[in-house]
Amino acid sequence: MVEVGTDGSVYGVDSNGCAYKRRGICPKIPMGTSWVQLRPCKGFKHLSYDSGFLWLITQAGNVLKCAVPVSVVPTLL
Numbered sequence: 001m002v003e004v005g006t007d008g009s010v011y012g013v014d015s016n017g018c019a020y021k022r023r024g025i026c027p028k029i030p031m032g033t034s035w036v037q038l039r040p041c042k043g044f045k046h047l048s049y050d051s052g053f054l055w056l057i058t059q060a061g062n063v064l065k066c067a068v069p070v071s072v073v074p075t076l077l
Contacts, residue, residue, distance in 0.1 A: 005049040009068070017044050017059060 002012040010022035010032065018041040024033030046057040049068070056064040 001046060003048050006051075009049055011038075011047055011049045011054060013044050013047050017042050019044050019047055019056060 002010060004010050008025060010025065012020050012022070012035070014020070019038040020035040021038060022032040022034075023036050025031075043058050043060075044056050045059050048055045052068055054066040054068050056066065058064065
């Protein structure tokens with residue numbers, strides 16, 4: 001499952017419940033260069049990102065709200 005925020009940030013959750021952020025997104029490489037695993041990395045079934053917040057839903061159904069530093073992607077586009 002992959003989620004793209006309005007600022008161009010890309011996050012995903014794999015089938016093992018690990019959360020990732022896409023790195024290296026820029027105008028010349030819009031698909032990015034690699035995935036970085038977030039910590040804690042396990043136990044998620046869904047995530048959503050926008051307006052500087054990453055929302056994660058755990059396997060148990062709990063919702064976590066994490067503040068994320070502002071993306072620089074909009075200034076690069």
